[in-house]
């Protein structure tokens with residue numbers, strides 16, 4: 001029996017002028033995610049992709065990988081039958097090994113004279129030894145799709161995450177911390193077609209040491225949604241020495257400003273069109289409207305904050321779902337975990353700009369940029 005997976009993509013973008021480009025990109029993304037998996041072929045068949053594999057292939061494993069790829073609305077597994085009702089019934093029995101009661105849905109995209117869709121349904125109703133029940137109201141369905149010369153028989157639609165293929169919206173520099181929020185922000189950015197380039201600012205003695213921390217594990221967990229991500233590691237110590245002696249209440253806002261600027265430089269190098277952060281409103285002192293405004297003052301790159309409307313519990317729920325939560329809560333010395341007592345909550349752009357200059361943060365940025373390395 002030949003195995004197949006039918007992959008359907010979102011419908012919204014199918015009508016636009018970018019359709020072909022998006023479809024090609026999705027195909028490449030699926031191939032990248034399945035690198036190393038054994039399957040025979042992945043084909044674009046009209047408004048869907050079909051993956052073919054021989055008997056004995058780990059279909060569940062392949063299915064699990066495909067279901068994580070943004071741009072796919074659902075997937076189903078199935079097989080091919082001859083254009084013969086008895087063969088369809090035989091194949092349906094093999095597919096429905098769990099003997100669930102099902103509803104049969106038959107559709108002819110190729111109109112043969114040999115039988116109608118109704119004939120197929122009648123064939124199932126009248127079949128002896130079907131081995132499973134037929135129930136018009138069942139949410140488990142077996143689909144029969146008649147094409148020229150053969151039919152597809154499939155069941156078990158698994159919902160995909162929808163959205164757009166990663167890359168369809170261009171690239172973005174994702175400011176990734178060791179916390180809970182930014183990995184979730186990265187997930188949402190990928191879901192809307194942004195290809196992430198990670199930037200992490202660390203407190204380790206060297207970039208190499210940071211690359212052996214939990215950070216690459218978080219990035220690797222996120223790569224199930226987009227395997228081709230790159231990452232940059234930058235040291236925090238140059239910034240930290242520069243601000244030593246400054247009233248600590250401004251440190252968070254200035255650190256944010258510093259990170260946005262570093263991200264903007266990397267975005268220029270990479271041809272990325274946006275910066276993504278895990279900020280939400282009012283979650284911590286640095287995230288007031290005033291402080292976010294003061295931090296982003298002078299940045300011309302679009303800053304995307306996918307979590308802006310989410311509550312902490314919602315973010316935690318999503319982090320668990322995408323598999324980053326357990327890594328995020330592992331102890332880690334993030335730059336911002338340096339506890340600052342009474343951080344300013346209503347900073348103003350001109351004053352922050354002045355402090356930035358007075359404490360030589362422009363020069364600190366140049367030096368940090370020099371010391372940033374790509375993993």
Ligand code: ATP
Pocket residue numbers: 174175176177178179180181182183199200201202259276277278279283284286287334335336
């Ligand atoms: P998170 O849970 O993502 O760490 P947070 O609730 O701790 O967020 P902040 O410390 O204000 O909030 O950080 C806000 C955002 O700034 C983060 O979501 C991330 O995008 C970015 N950020 C913070 N620290 C770093 C860092 N060390 N390196 C890169 N980006 C960072």
Ligand code: MG
Pocket residue numbers: 177178179180334336
């Ligand atoms: Mg944090």
